[in-house]
Amino acid sequence: MDKQKHASSNDVGTLAEDARDLMAATADVAGEKVGEARRRLTAALDRGKEIAGRVREKTIDGAKVADKTVREHPYEAIGIAFALGALVGYLITRDRD
Numbered sequence: 001m002d003k004q005k006h007a008s009s010n011d012v013g014t015l016a017e018d019a020r021d022l023m024a025a026t027a028d029v030a031g032e033k034v035g036e037a038r039r040r041l042t043a044a045l046d047r048g049k050e051i052a053g054r055v056r057e058k059t060i061d062g063a064k065v066a067d068k069t070v071r072e073h074p075y076e077a078i079g080i081a082f083a084l085g086a087l088v089g090y091l092i093t094r095d096r097d
Helices: 002-025 032-072 074-096
Strands: none
Touching: 002 032, 032 074
């Protein structure tokens, strides 16, 4: 999970960096269409940062709630995990036959 988080962060970071490089490369290009495209790209980058921040916060909040619930009810959590594992195992072996 940690590798996926870093990969996603790297992908988003690379995309933002490429967009900034593109904006810097076109800084000397004049024209209404180029200016409008740069404004839209800047707005999209800002919205992307906002959305990524919100998703990160919700993910962290969800993980904290799950952790708290498991710590408050460890035996129930073990039972649920066992039942789900048994169900998945049954479904996998049933498909093989």
